[in-house]
Amino acid sequence: MSLFITFEGVEGSGKTTQIQRLKKYFNRKGIPCKVTREPGGCPIGEEARKILLNPDHREMVPTSELLLYEAARAQHVKEVIKPFLKKGGVVLCDRFSDATLAYQGYGRRIDLKWIERLNHLSSQGIRPDVTFLLDCPSDVGLKRALQRNRTLKQEREERFEREEIQFHQRVRKGYLAIAKKEPHRVRVIDTREGEDKVFERIRKIVDDLIGSKGSRIQGFK
Ligand code: TMP
Numbered sequence: 272m273s274l275f276i277t278f279e280g281v282e283g284s285g286k287t288t289q290i291q292r293l294k295k296y297f298n299r300k301g302i303p304c305k306v307t308r309e310p311g312g313c314p315i316g317e318e319a320r321k322i323l324l325n326p327d328h329r330e331m332v333p334t335s336e337l338l339l340y341e342a343a344r345a346q347h348v349k350e351v352i353k354p355f356l357k358k359g360g361v362v363l364c365d366r367f368s369d370a371t372l373a374y375q376g377y378g379r380r381i382d383l384k385w386i387e388r389l390n391h392l393s394s395q396g397i398r399p400d401v402t403f404l405l406d407c408p409s410d411v412g413l414k415r416a417l418q419r420n421r422t423l424k425q426e427r428e429e430r431f432e433r434e435e436i437q438f439h440q441r442v443r444k445g446y447l448a449i450a451k452k453e454p455h456r457v458r459v460i461d462t463r464e465g466e467d468k469v470f471e472r473i474r475k476i477v478d479d480l481i482g483s484k485g486s487r488i489q490g491f492k
Contacts (some may be wrong), residue, residue, distance in 0.1 A: 273357070273359050273361065274356075274361040274400050274480065275352070275364070275397060275398070275400050275401075276293070276306060276361065276362065276401055276477070277363075277364045277399040277401075277403070278363070278366065279332055279366060279367070279402055279403070279405070279446060279457075280406060280462070281406075281407065281409050281412040281413070281439055281443050281446070282412050282413050283412035283418075283419065284406065284415075284462055285415070285462050285469070286365055288307055289466075289469060289473060291306075293391055293469075293470075293473060293477065294306050297361055301310060302360075302361055303358070303359070303361065304361040305362050305363070306364075307347070307351055307365070308365035308366060309347060309364060309365065310323055310324075310343040310347075310366075311347070312350075312351050315342075316343040316344075316346050319343035322386050323336065323339055323343075323430070324431070325430065326431050326433065328430065333375060333381055334381070335378075336379070337381055337389065340370075340371050340375065340391070341389045341390070341393040344367070344368070344390075345392070345393040348393065353395065353397060354396070355486050359410055364399075369402060369449050371389075371390055372387070372445060372449060373443075373445035373446045373449065374431075374442055374445075375431070377442055377444060377445025377446075378434075378441050378445065380441075392492045400456075401480055402449075402458070403458055403460055404450050404458065404459045404462065405448070405460055405462045406462065407461065407462045407463055408443075409436060409440045410436060410439075412462075447459070458472075458476055
């Protein structure tokens, strides 16, 4: 058995830091754990990521964008996520199907029913055991993301970060709507509580999950 954990949130919500902390936590417990991301996570997925996040691609229409995210996911699930879960490991994935609903559905306003069907197709029956929605007001997150890009001198993610604030507000609203619909799976955590408190909350939820599934996770004692 296995555990599939996804992290979601608006730009600059601090997912990367929390994922790294959780990975270390699993390592300390001796549980095999893989960190991966969407779009990306495998050669074809990473190629799709380059196309999707290239700020020069201003002409990309929402449908192409949607299908590229789904194509990247289909490859990633088949090549990376499914095999690792099958071996009994823990997969920590930076964004998954909920991101498509939030960004392409609520953000770009593509019909949610279409996206749900495509998500179903690309994720091939895989569903997260738990999803951490790291939540903060869109302007707070956006400011952090732009600051990070400046520090890293990285331009590549500007395609989304250049969107108007209303777009990011719709994305956040979308995420919160998903969480409301599936409160058992999607755990909303306010990132304004600070990095350590956020991690404490995540760790507690993960411990509870391991408690209920522990004997089925490879290497868990
Ligand atoms: P990241 O910055 O968290 O790595 O995510 C890359 C960008 O891709 C981010 O702006 C959110 C966006 N995205 C979508 O629009 N739809 C999706 O399905 C996924 C996985 C990401």
